[in-house]
Amino acid sequence: MLEIKNLHASVDGREILRGIDLVIRPGEVHAIMGPNGSGKSTLANIIAGRPGYEATAGEVLFDGKSLLELAPEERAREGLFLAFQYPVEIPGVNNLYFLKAAVNAVRKHRGEEELDALDFLEKVQQRAGLVKMDESFLKRPVNEGFSGGEKKRNEILQMTVLEPKLAVLDETDSGLDIDALKVVADGVNALRSPERAFLVITHYQRLLDHIVPDVVHVMVDGVIVRSGGPQLALELEEQGYSLYGRAEGESR
Ligand code: ADP
Ligand code: MG
Ligand code: MG
Numbered sequence: 001m002l003e004i005k006n007l008h009a010s011v012d013g014r015e016i017l018r019g020i021d022l023v024i025r026p027g028e029v030h031a032i033m034g035p036n037g038s039g040k041s042t043l044a045n046i047i048a049g050r051p052g053y054e055a056t057a058g059e060v061l062f063d064g065k066s067l068l069e070l071a072p073e074e075r076a077r078e079g080l081f082l083a084f085q086y087p088v089e090i091p092g093v094n095n096l097y098f099l100k101a102a103v104n105a106v107r108k109h110r111g112e113e114e115l116d117a118l119d120f121l122e123k124v125q126q127r128a129g130l131v132k133m134d135e136s137f138l139k140r141p142v143n144e145g146f147s148g149g150e151k152k153r154n155e156i157l158q159m160t161v162l163e164p165k166l167a168v169l170d171e172t173d174s175g176l177d178i179d180a181l182k183v184v185a186d187g188v189n190a191l192r193s194p195e196r197a198f199l200v201i202t203h204y205q206r207l208l209d210h211i212v213p214d215v216v217h218v219m220v221d222g223v224i225v226r227s228g229g230p231q232l233a234l235e236l237e238e239q240g241y242s243l244y245g246r247a248e249g250e251s252r
Helices: 040-048 072-077 095-109 117-130 135-139 148-162 178-191 231-239
Strands: 002-011 014-024 029-033 053-062 080-083 090-094 166-170 197-201 215-220 223-228
Touching (some): 014 040, 014 053, 029 040, 040 053, 040 072, 040 166, 040 197, 072 080, 072 095, 095 148, 117 135, 117 148, 117 178, 135 148, 148 178, 166 178, 178 197
Parallel strands (some): 029 215, 080 166
Antiparallel strands (some): 002 014
16 A cells, blocks of 8 residues: 655755655554654655655655655545644634545545535544544634644544545654543544554554554664564563664754
8 A cells, every 4th residue: 555665855955764665555554663853754744745855765655656746635635644743723714614625525536426415414423423522623613723632633533534545643742641642543443444554653652552553663763673563662662762773862
């Protein structure tokens, strides 16, 4: 589903990713862990197509298509969902309307009919229940005046309504409290299926107590230095990243 080959990427002319190789198959949940500043968010931003992040070598294939050539909204229409640390506010656009437009853009792209208004509402209400979001939030402008935890809920609501093929969640440094963390985990676990994959980026192990990944990768200084099973996350929690040449919290 996602195939990253020898990816190099720069920000402001400085090379941050120095040859990333990663293959994620349908049904799999991969976690990327690593010290602060190792390039985890840069990888998420490159996958998202965020301006300012430049892939200088290598390729990223999503369902066999070259992702790097697609505009960010085209990536979303192909079934990619990116959850970020700081979700954007869209003043004046009601949350429900936004979700409907997003869902229908994906459906149209796949040649499917628009969802019936009632079916759509029912689905959103069911998913709002899953993330424990009060329905009054559906009528409010997207994220405007939402607290950090409410934005996080809303983001996971978007993910569960959009039902992406691949979701990339960058949860690093987000300072999620345990409730918000559970919302993220419940959202991911509810969507886990043989056709869908997840890339969960996290600095801390605790999220992975709730989302048990199939594969854990350790990124240090822009390269994946080790990959293993879920037990690798526990090892890292105990030993820190010092084994990999850099102490916890140390910047480069
Ligand atoms: P992580 O998510 O692992 O903490 P990042 O990808 O955020 O790491 O950062 C990796 C390096 O790239 C850091 O040195 C950081 O300062 C730099 N970097 C990332 N994004 C930007 C940006 N928008 N502008 C300048 N430097 C950036
Ligand atoms: Mg960071
Ligand atoms: Mg980060």
